[in-house]
Amino acid sequence: MEVSEDGTIQWYDFETGKRHNKSGPAIMYPDGSKSYYTHGEFHNESGPAIVWSNGHTAYYIHGKRHNESGPAIVRSDGSKAYYLHGKEFTESEFLARTKTSCEDKTIVVDGHTYRLVKAD
Numbered sequence: 001m002e003v004s005e006d007g008t009i010q011w012y013d014f015e016t017g018k019r020h021n022k023s024g025p026a027i028m029y030p031d032g033s034k035s036y037y038t039h040g041e042f043h044n045e046s047g048p049a050i051v052w053s054n055g056h057t058a059y060y061i062h063g064k065r066h067n068e069s070g071p072a073i074v075r076s077d078g079s080k081a082y083y084l085h086g087k088e089f090t091e092s093e094f095l096a097r098t099k100t101s102c103e104d105k106t107i108v109v110d111g112h113t114y115r116l117v118k119a120d
Helices: 091-098
Strands: 080-084 087-089 106-109 112-115
Touching: 080 091, 087 091
Parallel strands: none
Antiparallel strands: 080 087, 106 112
16 A cells, blocks of 8 residues: 555555555545556446546446446536447447346246236
8 A cells, every 4th residue: 555645545466566456446535536446457346446526437347448237437517428348339329238128028927927018
């Protein structure tokens, strides 16, 4: 761990010298902003990898912008950008790729088979 004069705290992998912290942010800034790194890459599987004090967030997995459950970038002005595995998509493209549907699936309840349909 290293603390700079301005109060920024950084964690490193001592063998590689890369920013790394498996149990929390690898950089914590005095203003409350924080960045998560694993082996020198932005990475956080349980939330945004970058959180700025102004509300801007960015989701990364293994150094690539990625969020399967919503926008990978949410800017402080409310604008959003959608990414999967580092590739940008429009919101409609993102929803088409990640939308799950039960339509036309069959289920069995008490020995009876039912086909699921889209509700009107």
